[in-house]
Amino acid sequence: MWEVRAAPGRLPDLLGWVRGTAVPELLGTPACLRVDVYDAADERVVVIARFAGTPARLPEPPAGLLRRPAHAWPFRHLSTYRATHP
Template identity: 50%
Template sequence: MTLAAMWEARAADGRGAELHAWARESALPAVRGAAGLERVELFTAPGERVLLIALWTGEPQPVPEPPAGLLARPAHRWTFTRTDAG
């Protein structure tokens, strides 16, 4: 069974580039080192948002918390189960 874990965060005003840099330099290496990881991707979106999607063969590992003051609100997290692959 493959699980997709999504992590989405909105940066505090004017700190989108810092949040993206933190995700690239801290969150990605932390997730990449975890057992059961199949794939991980990092995205940006309008509104100073950063999205990390990781595919897991086992229990998803959590994304570390960004530094205080970097976020406009707490990060959102969702886990999905793959039901069909094409």
């Protein structure tokens, strides 16, 4: 999981970098299964990538796009739960 806050007014640029640079790089990693991108009202972006093996790290975004350095945590997937609706 990767999380960062965009510099003021730079959320569209940061999302463009995530979609155009970071996601293709992750998907080009042989072990990558899936990449999900989320944003929030406070100009925060979260990327969750699933890997079948050793996870890859996202590249460093251009410094001018960030309010603060990115945070990253590797997690191990344990299970998935889905809602069952009548």
